[in-house]
Amino acid sequence: MLAETLAALRPADPRAIADARAHQDRLTKPRGSLGALEEVAVRLAGAAGVSPPPMPEPAALAIFAADHGVHARGVTPWPQEVTVQMVHNFLAEGAVANAFAAQIGASVTVVDVGIAADLPDDARLVKRKIAYGTADLSRGPAMSGEEAVRALEAGIGVARDLVASGARCLITGDMGIANTTASAALIAAFTGRDPAAVTGLGTGVTEETHARKIAVVREALQVNGILMEGRPDPHGLKLQEAARVLAAVGGFEHAAIAGFILGGAAARVPVILDGVIAGAAALAAAALSPAAVDHCVAGHRSAEPGHSAALEHLGLRPLVDLELRLGEGTGGLLAHPLVCAAVRVMHEVATFDSAGVTEKHM
């Protein structure tokens, strides 16, 4: 399924991009006056391979939830059971992600890819548990290569199912206590930045815990033989090595989100990325297939420093910058109306010719 998805994935279509740019310039507005929104519409045209691109609705949020062996290293102030407790909250529609999804009419799918607890059968929960949490990434690989592929394929499967049931925009979400540590390790590994520059406060740690968290990320890279020298370029990483890095220091939700991105991209359905966890997963997806990035929109910029590093490396500009650091898909959901507005302009705004508006002289 992974190989098939990677083979199906196409980069942005340059002709659709050129058509979209030309169309933008004929609309009744001064050229470039919609700023970054014009680029969003052009980007979606390139991704879809047609201009104007289809309206990116309805939107579907998938929240991938998992636990982390590195929790034992004291990298977060929250107990591990908050992961499963928040999953119950998502299913009861009591979380911020549910409120934001309701605001834009997005569906919410919750996926267990590695929670360290059993969950009851529930029609709204997709059960794709790989294991009861990853192993501690600071002592050795967090997961085996085979587990990483299963998690990637779980994400691909969720993307396929959502697209098959009518979703025309996918939004990434995550839940996993301690997952900002794995995110920092992935970002350091894929961008070559120093752990101190990409490890943040997560859910809100003390200075002492932050220092320990940085040391744990450093250990993880060393133990797993991930060298920081030479700033590895994810576009240049061999597929095998990209998968090895993901398995060594990622979480099951990172791998599943990477698969979700690849699945959306292969179906030419745009994927709005949420915060630092999605940014780390997108680096892994880009290392597996650089063309995947062409199908992504950065929903927002998280307060986590590693997120800015990941976005810079991916060449993505975040649409919303409100210092959010919640996860769950909240920043991606907030950006969805902006993405829709950008595309609606392409469908509905009159051209200078059609509206009889005179163009500027000089």
Ligand SMILES: O=C(O)c1ccc[n+]([C@@H]2O[C@H](COP(=O)([O-])O)[C@@H](O)[C@H]2O)c1
């Ligand atoms: O999305 C973000 O950028 C983000 C930033 C900080 C924390 N989080 C969320 O907080 C949890 C991980 O935080 P921590 O401190 O336990 O590593 C996890 O459930 C994430 O969804 C998310």
Ligand SMILES: Cc1cc2nc[nH]c2cc1C
């Ligand atoms: C309460 C809580 C809600 C969250 N949502 C995503 N990550 C979270 C972490 C915590 C701790």
